[in-house]
Amino acid sequence: MSTSTPYVPRRVSRSSESELIAQDLAIEFDDHDFSEDGSWDEYPLTQQSPVVRTVDPKNVCLVVDDASMTYRVRSSNEYKHSQGRFTRAVKRITGAGWTEVPALSNLSFIVNRGESVGVIGTNGSGKSTLIKLLTGKVRPTSGEVYASSTPVMLGVNAALVKDISGKENIRLGCLAMGLSPEQADAKYDQIVEISGLSDALDMPLKTYSSGMASRLQFAIATSVDPDILLIDEALNTGDAQFRARTKKRLDEVRAQAGCVFLVSHSLGTIKQMCTRVIWIEQGELLADGDPQWVCQQYEEYTAHKSNDRLRSAKVVYERTRLQLNPIQVDFTDGTRPKKAATSSIS
Amino acid sequence: MAAPTVERAEESEDSYESRQVAQLDGTNLIRVGARPGLFRYIREIWSFRHFLYYDSHSRVSTANSTDSLGRLWMILNPLLMGAAYFFVFGMLLNTGRGIDNFIGYLIIGVFTFRFFTTAVSGGAGSIAGNQKVVQAFNFPRACLVISSTVRELFSSVPMFFVMGLLVLTIGDIKLDGAESIPTTLTWHWLLFFPCIALALMVMLGWSLALARAVNAHTDVKHLISFGTRILFYTSAVFFSPDRWSNIGADWLVTVMNLNPLYCVLDIIRHAWLYDGFADPARWIVLASWAVGSMIIGFLIFWQGEESYGKER
Numbered sequence: 001m002s003t004s005t006p007y008v009p010r011r012v013s014r015s016s017e018s019e020l021i022a023q024d025l026a027i028e029f030d031d032h033d034f035s036e037d038g039s040w041d042e043y044p045l046t047q048q049s050p051v052v053r054t055v056d057p058k059n060v061c062l063v064v065d066d067a068s069m070t071y072r073v074r075s076s077n078e079y080k081h082s083q084g085r086f087t088r089a090v091k092r093i094t095g096a097g098w099t100e101v102p103a104l105s106n107l108s109f110i111v112n113r114g115e116s117v118g119v120i121g122t123n124g125s126g127k128s129t130l131i132k133l134l135t136g137k138v139r140p141t142s143g144e145v146y147a148s149s150t151p152v153m154l155g156v157n158a159a160l161v162k163d164i165s166g167k168e169n170i171r172l173g174c175l176a177m178g179l180s181p182e183q184a185d186a187k188y189d190q191i192v193e194i195s196g197l198s199d200a201l202d203m204p205l206k207t208y209s210s211g212m213a214s215r216l217q218f219a220i221a222t223s224v225d226p227d228i229l230l231i232d233e234a235l236n237t238g239d240a241q242f243r244a245r246t247k248k249r250l251d252e253v254r255a256q257a258g259c260v261f262l263v264s265h266s267l268g269t270i271k272q273m274c275t276r277v278i279w280i281e282q283g284e285l286l287a288d289g290d291p292q293w294v295c296q297q298y299e300e301y302t303a304h305k306s307n308d309r310l311r312s313a314k315v316v317y318e319r320t321r322l323q324l325n326p327i328q329v330d331f332t333d334g335t336r337p338k339k340a341a342t343s344s345i346s
Numbered sequence: 347m348a349a350p351t352v353e354r355a356e357e358s359e360d361s362y363e364s365r366q367v368a369q370l371d372g373t374n375l376i377r378v379g380a381r382p383g384l385f386r387y388i389r390e391i392w393s394f395r396h397f398l399y400y401d402s403h404s405r406v407s408t409a410n411s412t413d414s415l416g417r418l419w420m421i422l423n424p425l426l427m428g429a430a431y432f433f434v435f436g437m438l439l440n441t442g443r444g445i446d447n448f449i450g451y452l453i454i455g456v457f458t459f460r461f462f463t464t465a466v467s468g469g470a471g472s473i474a475g476n477q478k479v480v481q482a483f484n485f486p487r488a489c490l491v492i493s494s495t496v497r498e499l500f501s502s503v504p505m506f507f508v509m510g511l512l513v514l515t516i517g518d519i520k521l522d523g524a525e526s527i528p529t530t531l532t533w534h535w536l537l538f539f540p541c542i543a544l545a546l547m548v549m550l551g552w553s554l555a556l557a558r559a560v561n562a563h564t565d566v567k568h569l570i571s572f573g574t575r576i577l578f579y580t581s582a583v584f585f586s587p588d589r590w591s592n593i594g595a596d597w598l599v600t601v602m603n604l605n606p607l608y609c610v611l612d613i614i615r616h617a618w619l620y621d622g623f624a625d626p627a628r629w630i631v632l633a634s635w636a637v638g639s640m641i642i643g644f645l646i647f648w649q650g651e652e653s654y655g656k657e658r
Contacts, residue, residue: 055370063375110368136379137481137655146375150484161405161479168404175397176483217482328367335372340380341484 052330055110060148061228061259062111062134065329067143069104069129103129104283106143108327111276116260118274118291120267120298122305126283127263131230134261148258150341152226154218154250166201166208166216173220187223194249195219196242215242222249229257267295279320287320294320381651382486390486398489402497420501421508428456431584436521441585446525447619450517454614455583457509462549462607463574465498469553470570473561473654480655487654488647491557495550499542510535513618529619537617544636545610551639554647561654581607603627606635 075098104126111117121127132138133145135153160169170191174184192198195215205213231250254260254273264270270277270291277294279287281301287294297320304313331337382390391398415422432452435441445451472494473480473487480487513529520526559566580602587608590598602608609624609632616624 051366053366053368055368057371057374060370060375063370063372110370132655134378136484139379139652139656145378146372147378148375150376150378152484153482160482164404168400172397172400172404173483175394175400176479176485178394178397178485181396326365328365330367330369331372332369337372337375337377338380339376340382340386341376341378 059112059114060110061113061115062148062151063146063329064107064109064133065144065146067104067107067133067140067145068102069126069133069138070141071101071103071129072098073101075099102283104133104140104280107280107285108143108329109278109285109288110327110329111259111261113258115276116254116262116274118270118277119261119263119280120265120270120277120295121280121286122302125280127280129283130280131232131261131263134230146337147228149227151228151230151261152221152224153230154221154232154253160205160213160217160220162206163204165204166195166197169205169216170201170220173217174223177220177224179224191219191223194222194245196245211239211242218246222246222253225253225256227258228261229253229259230261230263232263267299271295281317285324285326286317287324289323379652379655381648384645384648387486387488387648387651391488391492394485394489397485398493398496401489402493402500406497406500417501417504420505424457424460424505425508427460428453431456435584441589444524444588445586446527447518447529448521448524449519450513450529450619451615452584453509453512453517454618455581455611457505458545458611458614459578459581459583459607461498461502461505462545462610463577465495465502465546465549466552466556467567467570467574468498469494469549470556470560471567472553473557474564487651488554488644491553491647492550495546495553498549499546506538510618517619527620530621532621534617534621534623537623538614541610541613541617541632544632545606547636547640548606548632551636551641551643554643555639558647558650558653562650577605577607580605581611583611604631606632609635 107130119127119130129138131153133140134147134151136145136150160173164172170188171184174187174191175181179187192201195218197212197216200208200212205216208216231254260273262270262273274291276289277287277291278285279294279298287297297316301313301316301320304310304316381387432449436448436452469491472490476490479490514531518526518529556566556570560570580598582602587599587602590596590602609628612628613624613632616622
């Protein structure tokens with residue numbers, strides 16, 4: 001972690017600034033007609049025609065097609081950036097002003113059945129955003145995510161209803177996942193066992209410690225067997241006793257899932273569990289491939305970063321990037337999926 | 347710590363060299379998070395009916411759980427409101443002049459109005475206020491709004507009991523300047539049920555439309571409380587619509603006749619206080635509001651189905 005560089009959120013470059021720069025450049029290089037916007041240089045002559053590869057649709061679990069995500073966030077001092085006294089004053093009074101934060105840009109990849117994909121990246125690189133897009137909670141600003149069934153997230157961050165008891169939360173959670181009352185009854189004992197909370201189940205959820213609540217959430221979330229599974233790193237929390245109990249269940253769920261995503265900072269877990277690793281850095285796909293190799297690059301990169309060796313970090317970054325084969329998804333004519341999931345889970 | 351954006355600054359073209367195109371047949375895939383078709387959506391809500399029922403049921407018991415008097419407030423609140431309105435409008439401003447059984451009239455007005463507005467504002471906030479559940483599970487989001495309305499119905503049952511008891515016992519107390527018609531329990535009281543059912547449909551339709559609006563722009567919440575005020579004064583909660591026709595403001599009478607909440611109040615009052623039927627026009631207006639707002643509200647809500655998981 002670099003401590004000396006202050007945290008600066010990434011943002012869409014302001015048109016005003018870039019225009020100013022462009023004007024500067026225009027004045028300087030006015031007589032060189034080639035550098036207007038560099039457009040003719042965009043496709044250098046060395047470029048090879050793209051390799052077309054057909055993917056067997058039977059094996060495909062998940063397709064991310066050119067997905068980008070830009071958040072619009074309210075920020076209280078955004079008015080300082082707007083030009084013109086009037087708009088500035090208006091924005092200041094309403095406290096409005098929206099900052100656009102690009103979280104992911106033009107991400108494309110295809111995941112096949114049977115793959116376990118680890119997702120790594122430094123904090124703020126867009127991992128959580130990617131997960132949100134994959135579960136369909138948020139629609140990408142551009143591009144789309146397609147899958148063979150709705151991916152299910154296993155995380156401990158999603159809280160349940162605070163005012164009702166643990167018992168009621170279990171039942172409510174089961175029903176919310178689309179189980180019938182009979183199925184929910186059948187799952188009840190298993191959930192209680194995994195959570196290990198049999199004494200506290202009659203108390204309202206707000207009396208639970210955060211550890212207890214996350215255990216309950218985990219137990220409820222793993223009561224179904226999803227085909228596409230997303231596992232959040234936060235599952236690594238909890239005491240040793242709970243971790244031992246969850247590991248068994250997690251392995252079971254993983255074993256039956258068609259494909260698994262694992263988001264984690266623990267490279268050990270990733271190397272151990274995954275057959276493929278995706279490294280996202282600053283919202284862009286930086287590497288996609290063999291866990292050993294990607295993790296090694298990542299370790300080197302973060303080591304340089306944490307010691308403030310920015311130049312070395314950049315070397316690693318560029319080196320890794322060179323190895324990347326960006327993929328472009330192309331659906332055969334008229335087969336771009338439009339339909340919704342047949343049923344959430346069952 | 348987010349890394350400084352040095353690497354992004356220079357976009358290198360070298361990666362163009364090894365670009366590859368993956369071609370695939372997407373017939374068996376779905377778009378993640380896509381909104382289902384209208385009929386599928388309705389079917390999905392039906393398949394989540396147990397969730398809907400359980401959600402509304404389990405949360406009724408916990409409402410007001412932080413107050414020391416707990417659920418008693420569901421009855422105390424409209425009672426105190428009624429007493430306050432009786433004092434201000436009945437005694438000070440004397441709006442009850444010429445209304446037979448004014449106490450019963452006021453009780454029905456205040457209790458039912460309260461039921462209506464708490465349900466609508468609760469339903470309107472049910473998506474924005476339940477973001478954690480929305481983020482955690484995949485289910486048709488309309489379930490939350492419906493469950494909020496059903497929950498309000500469940501929790502209002504004791505309130506309606508008290509309302510009936512009060513109307514029976516003190517509703518016909520004679521006040522100055524008005525007649526007193528003794529209130530008795532007759533079969534006309536049963537008209538309450540179809541009337542409340544239609545009112546529920548209106549409430550649900552409005553809640554669905556407002557839930558989408560509130561989720562998109564939180565500012566709408568302020569407008570809701572404003573709209574509630576307007577509704578309060580155009581529903582004849584504490585006065586008789588004759589007041590308007592007496593001063594020649596006939597257009598206001600028309601507005602009131604087209605107001606679904608006024609229709610609800612008028613139907614219940616005729617059934618409970620005056621042992622008779624309200625004008626059939628009230629039923630027609632109320633029923634058209636019910637059907638119309640259900641359909642329009644549902645369509646509006648369904649259209650925005652993909653936007654409810656978005657955080658602000």
